[in-house]
Amino acid sequence: MIEAQALSKRYGTKTAVDAVSFTAQPGKVTGFLGPNGAGKSTTMRMIVGLDNPSGGRATVNGVPYAKHKAPLRELGALLDAKAVHPKRSAYTHLRALAATHGIPNSRVREVIELAGLGPVARKRVGGFSLGMGQRLGIASALLGDPSTVILDEPVNGLDPEGVQWVRRLAKSLAAEGRTVFLSSHLMSEMALTADHLIVIGRGRIIADAPVQSIIDGQGAARVRVRADRPQDLLGSLAADGVSAQILEPELLEITGVEPRRVAEAAVRNGVLVYELTPIQLSLEDAYLQLTSQEVEYQSHSLTPSGLLAASTEGHRA
Numbered sequence: 001m002i003e004a005q006a007l008s009k010r011y012g013t014k015t016a017v018d019a020v021s022f023t024a025q026p027g028k029v030t031g032f033l034g035p036n037g038a039g040k041s042t043t044m045r046m047i048v049g050l051d052n053p054s055g056g057r058a059t060v061n062g063v064p065y066a067k068h069k070a071p072l073r074e075l076g077a078l079l080d081a082k083a084v085h086p087k088r089s090a091y092t093h094l095r096a097l098a099a100t101h102g103i104p105n106s107r108v109r110e111v112i113e114l115a116g117l118g119p120v121a122r123k124r125v126g127g128f129s130l131g132m133g134q135r136l137g138i139a140s141a142l143l144g145d146p147s148t149v150i151l152d153e154p155v156n157g158l159d160p161e162g163v164q165w166v167r168r169l170a171k172s173l174a175a176e177g178r179t180v181f182l183s184s185h186l187m188s189e190m191a192l193t194a195d196h197l198i199v200i201g202r203g204r205i206i207a208d209a210p211v212q213s214i215i216d217g218q219g220a221a222r223v224r225v226r227a228d229r230p231q232d233l234l235g236s237l238a239a240d241g242v243s244a245q246i247l248e249p250e251l252l253e254i255t256g257v258e259p260r261r262v263a264e265a266a267v268r269n270g271v272l273v274y275e276l277t278p279i280q281l282s283l284e285d286a287y288l289q290l291t292s293q294e295v296e297y298q299s300h301s302l303t304p305s306g307l308l309a310a311s312t313e314g315h316r317a
């Protein structure tokens, strides 16, 4: 388990992490999301003792990480996959790490196979691709068979097989009762992997809830309807304060209503309905709505007239 209590980090006048409190529970994959510069890496670095908090505290299994006698057995972390001596092979790197904790070579071989590094285990890490480096970082994190795992952007640079592997791995570690805490900017991947989400913006927690309730909390129910007389259907629903958009002559998108009420209104008015589809907000939609006020580094796109337009609505200057 990971617990942060009023955890803060200031760099000069910049508050990177601002009195953040949360718990990552055992048996769950907890996703850690936020825009660039929101404070994710800083929070993770404080959890593993690489940065000292300016205030508050973080514990791993009830104890600050640095106070654990055999930290690799408590928590495995992938924070910066490039933090490996480039002249070492994957095998010698893992053996050196293992030696600090009396971990046998059989476990080194096991994590090499688990991470799919077998064919390159004796090659110098300096020549590794981004994806192979990530695999080695994950192998290192798992070396001590820890009860808690932190993975910062684990799928960065991985091929589709690797992405799927990380997804299955995270889920199976959680199913074994471990705490899995991971960050990713890939929302579709997060939606498939995480049980619970913690969303941070400008150093503060803006959501801490199960994935589905974050999605549900961000939008009223919407239904796509194909009907032969959309105006009659709308007339009947309008009285209930429902808003709708006519997308095509016989295609409507209705907001704020459940499909059953649309079907009932259709029956009452003798309207023929030949499609009735509830529209699910994606995690990406929900995330963008949640963080629209919290984006610090904003991208721009060229409009047809050649002017730069901000791509993030609601950006706070």
Ligand SMILES: Nc1ncnc2c1ncn2[C@@H]1O[C@H](COP(=O)(O)OP(=O)(O)OP(=O)(O)O)[C@@H](O)[C@H]1O
Pocket: 011, 014, 015, 016, 034, 035, 036, 037, 038, 039, 040, 041, 042, 043
């Ligand atoms: N060593 C440092 N010195 C000064 N400022 C820092 C330092 N490390 C981080 N920051 C600042 O703290 C804020 C949070 O950075 P952090 O790297 O934790 O964000 P992040 O959420 O991990 O972002 P990203 O998604 O881009 O990786 C940023 O504004 C960053 O510029």
